[in-house]
Amino acid sequence: MANVEKDRAAAGAFARLAELRPRHGALCAFATTLLSCMPVIVVLGGVPRYAALGDSFLLCLLLAAVASGAFLCARALRGAPRDGNRLARGAVVAYLAAALAFIVLLVAPDPWPLGAAGAGLVAGGALPAVLCAWARAVAAPMDRSLALCALVGGGAALAGWILALLPLPLLLPAFCVLVVAGTVPLLLIESEDSPDEADAPQAVPVACGKGALGRLLSVTWLPLLGLAAYVFMTGLVAHGAFGTMPATYLGSLPEAALVLLVCARWGRRPLLPWCYRVLVPLLAAVFVVLGAFPAGTFPQEASVTVLYGFYLVLAMIGCALFLAVTHSREVAPELTCSFATAVTAAAALLAQVLSAAMPGSDFSSWLPVVTGLFVAVLLLFLGRTAWDGLVTPQGGALGAEGAAGGEGVSAGCAPASAADGARVPARVADGVPAPKAVGAAGFGAVAAASPATPTAPEPSLRDTLEARCAEVSAARSLSPREAEVLVYLARGFTPAYIAKSLVLSISTVRTHVRNIYRKLGINKREELLHLIDEG
Structure with missing residues (x-):
């Protein structure tokens, strides 16, 4: 496999x-x-x-x-x-x-x-x-x-x-x-008619100053x-x-x-x-x-x-x-x-x-x-x-981490998180829209709640996860970029990992996290997993 x-x-x-x-x-x-x-x-x-x-x-x-x-x-x-x-x-x-x-x-x-x-x-x-x-x-x-x-x-x-x-x-x-x-x-x-730019999800308002x-x-x-x-x-x-x-x-x-x-x-x-x-x-x-x-x-x-x-x-x-x-x-x-x-x-x-x-x-x-x-x-x-990754606590609610202020850390080589070392069977490519590229095998809560067997075809699981994320994003009026970030959050990745994957600054990712939590009306990672699990 x-x-x-x-x-x-x-x-x-x-x-x-x-x-x-x-x-x-x-x-x-x-x-x-x-x-x-x-x-x-x-x-x-x-x-x-x-x-x-x-x-x-x-x-x-x-x-x-x-x-x-x-x-x-x-x-x-x-x-x-x-x-x-x-x-x-x-x-x-x-x-x-x-x-x-x-x-x-x-x-x-x-x-x-x-x-x-x-x-x-x-x-x-x-x-x-x-x-x-x-x-x-x-x-x-x-x-x-x-x-x-x-x-x-x-x-x-x-x-x-x-x-x-x-x-x-x-x-x-x-x-x-x-x-x-x-x-x-x-x-x-x-x-502006370029497919690449037209399809690019808008980040939090284009920064100036x-x-x-x-x-x-x-x-x-x-x-x-x-x-x-x-x-x-x-x-x-x-x-x-x-x-x-x-x-x-x-x-x-x-x-x-x-x-x-x-x-x-x-x-x-x-x-x-x-x-x-x-x-x-x-x-x-x-x-x-x-x-x-x-x-x-x-x-x-x-x-x-x-x-x-x-x-x-x-x-x-x-x-x-x-x-x-x-x-x-x-x-x-x-x-x-x-x-x-x-x-x-x-x-x-x-x-x-x-x-x-x-x-x-x-x-x-x-x-x-x-x-x-x-x-x-x-x-x-x-x-x-690497030292920051060793001494920085990895626990805590993601909501508190997302609400923290921005830091001047490079998104290209941000401190590694516990999620960085996890084996993710489905491909999460840099910048590729995550709902189409995420497999449910790395999405622990959803996989546990799903009645899938070890031989269940992966495309159906991926389609299920995509549908659940799309339903939540559409129901709560998330922007395209927020919908991308939502899938990474649901899989347990930290803002540092998301910043590396989407080539964004950590402060921007945290702003997206705050907006997502506010629109979803949640405060904890467990609430996010439960919400996605329900679809």
Whole structure:
């Protein structure tokens, strides 16, 4: 039975991966030609004029991206009216024009650094809004977002490899075609009609003000740190250890396949804490072991590719987390995307400044240092959360826990609860509507009250639980998000676990818990179980 459950979970995961749309192909084209990314620098580095124009273009692009991201972030914090579609269309047109203008400057008879700087300012100023538009268009729950990032990352690596093999007369036209393919579809996509966003359950009112930024950081600080580390290191050694085709592309494809395998095999549990507790330390350990071999040997040289894969996995997790946060709509998408863009652009800008300030320096020795610093922060955080899980009482009424005030604990790696270690036969995927994904075997009170035998078919039990939860939600006018949280509560999961599963802050989950208890007219977990048991 266990093997059947595993096979069924894997089949379901691959079925969800098959839910690709043309917009996902356009996103892959956009990622392939994102002008601030290191693989693009490697591809365009062979163009004769790039040496004279590339640095000024990239520096101005990053400066403008930081300023524009900070402006949009401050605007969202002030609660300014949301006009995302109109802003996105203008930004897409500006970004497309600036990118094509830069390509034209690369083939112009005479170099024009001022024109390249102007194109960089326009492209960088438009970049946060363009990224926000893409996030709104493809936002999905965590498991699907991580799979999407793996597919896009692998596809972009493959496309970049093909571009790098093209002769110069074909390289730039093909690059321009991909730029158009990666931006024009955004003009045709109505974000509010996107199935992913339209189906996303509303969280407690979209947060604004200073509290919104704190709520966002409580969920995203660790993935954002990993994403910034990736951007910083790849920008710092863009023409060094990583600036080679084998390390850039051969390191991307296997890691993309690895992340897809993780999504298919272990997507039944909250993926974010699993990745940081298992996958990331495993990759770091592989790098340490391979790097310990003598210099000049194959394992030691392969450690560079493994290290790039390590940073690429951090980037995939970070991007997937921000897509999942955009999908949850706990905070405004403009705040989520502009803040992430500003931070990562600042990291890339710092790398660009250091490279310019120390020309000819070999920054490859920085790689183990930055990697060790990130792993140290990760281990300290995991150790603290593990200790909190040991000393925090697990008993008590859930109503009292839900009524407690919010805490600044990351939903990605919140303290483990007793429910985290429980074996749950039915799959509770990250962000997947729980009434359709919960099995009654993990729902103790209902299973005990049901006259089911050990050989009772699981689908009927799952349908029974879904019907009971749906009846209670409809009768008490619960919102879609509250209906999701209700099922997790009924199964005995704590707010920390729910926050990890739905990629929400714990304070938001507790607000939902208070609302659910108030609407149901109950105060204790036992009353909740009894209410669901009665249907």
